[in-house]
Structure formats: C-alpha cells, structure tokens
Amino acid sequence: MLNDFFQSFLWIALELTVLFIVVSFVINLLQGLLPFEKIEQKLSGKNKAFAALAALLFAFITPFCSCSTIPVVVGMLKKKLPFGIVMIFLFASPVLDPTILTIMGVILGWKVAFIYTIVTATLAVLIGFTLEALGFERAVKNVVIKGGKQETKRFNVKEAWQETVVLMKEVFPYLLLGAGIGAAIHGLVPTDWIANTLGSEKWWLVPVAAIIGIPLYIRLSTMIPISQILITNGMATGSVMALLISSAGASLPEIILLKSIFKKELVITFIISVFTMASLSGFIFYLI
Incomplete structure (x- = not known):
C-alpha cells in the first residue's frame, strides 16, 4: 500500500510540476505584451458588456488566489471603477487561472476545462452585475489600503523565467500537498466506498461540497490532482466541481481581509454568492 502511495505521489507531483513550469513561463512571457493601462480604460468604459469582458480578461491574465486578489480589488475601488466590474474581477480571478485551466484540460479533459471556464x-x-443592481456598493468601506496597481511589464525572457521561479516557490508546497492527498485517496480510500457514498445519483452532495469548500484555503493547483482521483474513484463531477470552485473562490483568510474593506452585509453576500456560484456550476456538470 505504501509503495502504491509513493508511486502515485511521485507521478502526480512530477506531472503537475512540469505542466506548471512550462505554462507559467509562457504566460509570464506573454504578459509583457499586454497593455494594462488600456485594460483599465476598458474596465471603466460605458459599454457594460465590453467592460465585463475586459474584467474577465484582466482576471485571466492576473491569476491570483482568493487572498491575493484583495489588494487589486482595493486599487480598482480607489480608481472609482464601476462596482459591478470590480465584483466580476473579485469572483473570476481566483477561478480563472490560465495555468490551472491548462492543467485541468490535460488531467480532467478539455471538455471539462471548457465548460468550467464558460x-x-x-x-x-x-453575480457582479446583480450585486451592483441591488445597490451593494453602499456596503464598501472607506478604503485606505494602498496597492493594487499593475505595472506595465516588458517582453523579457529572463524576467519571465524569474517570475516563474518565484511563482513555483510559492505554489510548489501546494502542488506537493495536492499530490499527497490525491495519492492518499487513491491508495487508502476504497473505490467502492467513494462510488457508493459520493456517486452521481446523490445530487445533494453538490451543495454539501460547496459548503465544505468555502472555509478551506485550497489553491486550484492543490485541488486538481485531488479532483482527478475523486472522479476516477467514482465521485460525481458536479460535486467535485462544486468543491473545487468554492474552495478556490473563497476562504477564511480572504473573508477576514474582505471584512476590512466591505461591511458585514456585503461580506455575507459574498459568501452566499460563492456558494451559489459553486452549487450552480456543480449542478450544470451534474446534469451534463
């Protein structure tokens, strides 16, 4: 059993590490061609549909975890960007990571990655536009935190590699944690038990998985190998996706940080919104 665990752990860790290094380097290299000042202008434009697309693009090219989005959100609020656009970025940035989406496509399948992205x-x-329409901008505190401005980057191979190394130093422990948990589930948890207890017929596991994921501070890079093992062992894709999205979209550290810039009503609404987002996504996968 221990031999199987170590073999699974080494294979999962190696696969994730290679994928993460290659894709992260390419993304960092390409970011040098992206004009951040023009993106900010599009975010504040009068065309809401186009501004929403710009917010999604900005979230896609700034792949942060749930906590590291907060300084950027503060900067966007200080620049008086539309509240709904800021909320779109807040919800999208932690779950739309080009590196993780690529890894998801390789491990879980490109169909899953495509549906997940859409x-x-x-x-x-x-959710972002709904919160704006309901007037939740009133629940934003007087923000005094500095930071959040994105500097224009140059197209530089050396800098791209240095940033990849820095990112890997930060992410690598999470990759190992995910590989370890995935290998443990693969070797220690009975497949029949997972299939019977967490199988696709149990629809109620979707909201339960969403609730379980919210308090956790788990990166997508950690959840991908865990998701692969759970799906392989019989857990419904919908429940896995709900757990993945809720754990990436919110966490206790992030909620604490949000309390410093949002009033209580907006923090509670944020938690409910992440749960809704995770549950609806899970049910869509459940139906598919």
Whole structure:
C-alpha cells in the first residue's frame, strides 16, 4: 500500500510540476505584451458588456488566489471603477487561472476545462452585475489600503523565467500537498466506498461540497490532482466541481481581509454568492 502511495505521489507531483513550469513561463512571457493601462480604460468604459469582458480578461491574465486578489480589488475601488466590474474581477480571478485551466484540460479533459471556464465566467458576470443592481456598493468601506496597481511589464525572457521561479516557490508546497492527498485517496480510500457514498445519483452532495469548500484555503493547483482521483474513484463531477470552485473562490483568510474593506452585509453576500456560484456550476456538470 505504501509503495502504491509513493508511486502515485511521485507521478502526480512530477506531472503537475512540469505542466506548471512550462505554462507559467509562457504566460509570464506573454504578459509583457499586454497593455494594462488600456485594460483599465476598458474596465471603466460605458459599454457594460465590453467592460465585463475586459474584467474577465484582466482576471485571466492576473491569476491570483482568493487572498491575493484583495489588494487589486482595493486599487480598482480607489480608481472609482464601476462596482459591478470590480465584483466580476473579485469572483473570476481566483477561478480563472490560465495555468490551472491548462492543467485541468490535460488531467480532467478539455471538455471539462471548457465548460468550467464558460460556466464560471458567466456566473461571475451575472453575480457582479446583480450585486451592483441591488445597490451593494453602499456596503464598501472607506478604503485606505494602498496597492493594487499593475505595472506595465516588458517582453523579457529572463524576467519571465524569474517570475516563474518565484511563482513555483510559492505554489510548489501546494502542488506537493495536492499530490499527497490525491495519492492518499487513491491508495487508502476504497473505490467502492467513494462510488457508493459520493456517486452521481446523490445530487445533494453538490451543495454539501460547496459548503465544505468555502472555509478551506485550497489553491486550484492543490485541488486538481485531488479532483482527478475523486472522479476516477467514482465521485460525481458536479460535486467535485462544486468543491473545487468554492474552495478556490473563497476562504477564511480572504473573508477576514474582505471584512476590512466591505461591511458585514456585503461580506455575507459574498459568501452566499460563492456558494451559489459553486452549487450552480456543480449542478450544470451534474446534469451534463
């Protein structure tokens, strides 16, 4: 059993590490060609549909975890960007990571990655504009935190590699954690038990998985190998996606940080919105 665990762990860790390094380097290299100042102008434009697309693009090219989005959100609020656009970025950035989406496509299949991208992006836009229409901008505190401005980057191979190394140093422990948990589930948890207890017929596991994921501070890079093992062992894709999205979209550290810039009503609404986003996404996968 231990031999199987170590073999699974080494294979999963190696696969994720290679994919993460290659894709992260390419993304960092390409970011040098992206004009951040023009993106900010599009975010504040009068065309809401185009501004929403710009917010999704900005979220896509700034792949942060749930906590590291907060300084950027503060900067966007200080620049008086439309509240709905800021909320779209807040919900989309942690779950739309080009590196993780590529890894998801390789490990879970490109169909899953494509549907995941469309569903999460659409729900982020709908939730963002809904919060704006309901007037939740009133629940933003007087922000005094500095930061959040994105500097223009140059197209530089050396800098791209240095940023990839820095990112890997930060992410690598999470990759190992995910590989370890995935290998443990693969070797220690009975397949029949997972199939019978967490199978696709149990629709109620979708909201349950969404609730379980919210308090956790788990990166998508950690959840991907875990998701692969759970799906392989019989857990419904919908439940796995709900857990993945809720754990990436919110966390206790992020909620604490949000309390410093949002009033209580907006923090609670944010948690409910992440749960809704995760549950609806899970049910879509469940139906498919």
